[in-house]
Amino acid sequence: MEFSLDRFDLDAFVAATLAEDLGNPPRDVTSESVIPADARFSGVMDSRDAIAVAGLPIAAAFFRALDPSVEIEVLAGEGEAVAAGSDLMRLSGNARALLTAERSALNTVQHLSGIATLTRAYVEAIAGTGCALLDTRKTIPGLRALEKYATRMGGATNHRMGLWDAAMIKDNHVAVAGSVGEATRRAKAAGVTRIIVEVDRIDQIEPALAAGATHLLLDNMDADVLREAVGIVAGRVPTEASGGVTLETIRAKAETGVTYISVGRLTQSAPAVDIGLDFALA
Structure with missing residues (x-):
């Protein structure tokens, strides 16, 4: 075999x-x-x-x-x-x-x-919504390839395999760089082609897009805010809902029109x- x-x-x-x-x-x-x-x-x-x-x-x-x-x-x-x-x-x-x-x-x-x-x-909880499920890097050290293989067997799509295959600008990167826009501009200036930017407020969306974000991670937003965010993005880049997603909440988030939903507990819990x-x- x-x-x-x-x-x-x-x-x-x-x-x-x-x-x-x-x-x-x-x-x-x-x-x-x-x-x-x-x-x-x-x-x-x-x-x-x-x-x-x-x-x-x-x-x-x-x-x-x-x-x-x-x-x-x-x-x-x-x-x-x-x-x-x-x-x-x-x-x-x-x-x-x-x-x-x-x-x-x-x-x-x-x-x-x-x-x-x-x-x-x-x-199965998001079947028919058009939204795809993503895994995360929240894996047991040394077992990432196996655990991400297992999520694929369950029907998910692998997100980043590691730190090497895309930039993901999160709140701590933003804190050091000074703003979402500045952090994103630095990644683009460094020649990074895949730039995922985490935003937790509606007012961060346009600065991230203007600076070159290729994917927006909409962090810890409820369904109503997600729907508003998706409307603002208007298909310019893929959108990903993340943070605190459970089996009870995932369908409502998927129905907002986000491209993806990522769930750390697939491998973490x-x-x-x-x-x-x-x-x-x-």
Whole structure:
């Protein structure tokens, strides 16, 4: 099963995660002492919750790292919505290896599917409005590529992957530069082509646009103010609602006509879903 992401080294991730669990020298004390070296297991990974699936190819990589001859059948597609009780993966191989890799594999799938599942709920909440859901940089250090992959599996669009791919001028940048317009002018003068400017007041919109903003982030505005802001921008640049967005408030914000809504809690606060792996002697 091929799996690759830009700026993500799957082999290094698997090796580092297993090393964290196995210690130095690497050892699974329980499996070594309880399970015969030549015992074989077969098992089924299943979801106890209704979920949007994400991370099965990564789980498979953990098992293959410890048992290259493991037999794996993936039963659900990435991004697929499955009901509680659905089987996700069947596998058969060396019992010690599968037990040693089990927790790392499950942790990854539970976390990524949790993000995808929460993301799917937000996407469904704004269905039909024409507004797109964006993720943010509020990710666990070291897991950004994976977590943003999971939001895509849930139906969101990746926003900035890092500090390198666009300027985002926020209140602290404005405080240092002196004004929204001055901060934006400096970014444009530096040759930056994508300039996202956060505004939290209506009177900041025209100065930001005049100075060269290519995208406006409308921060912590309620639906009425968002609607006014969208009218002022009048399609000159994309608009993004952000700040304090919940499942209860997102549709009203989407219906104001904003181009995007960004939600940090997709990666910051998504709960892990309940996925298990039950083994039996092969």
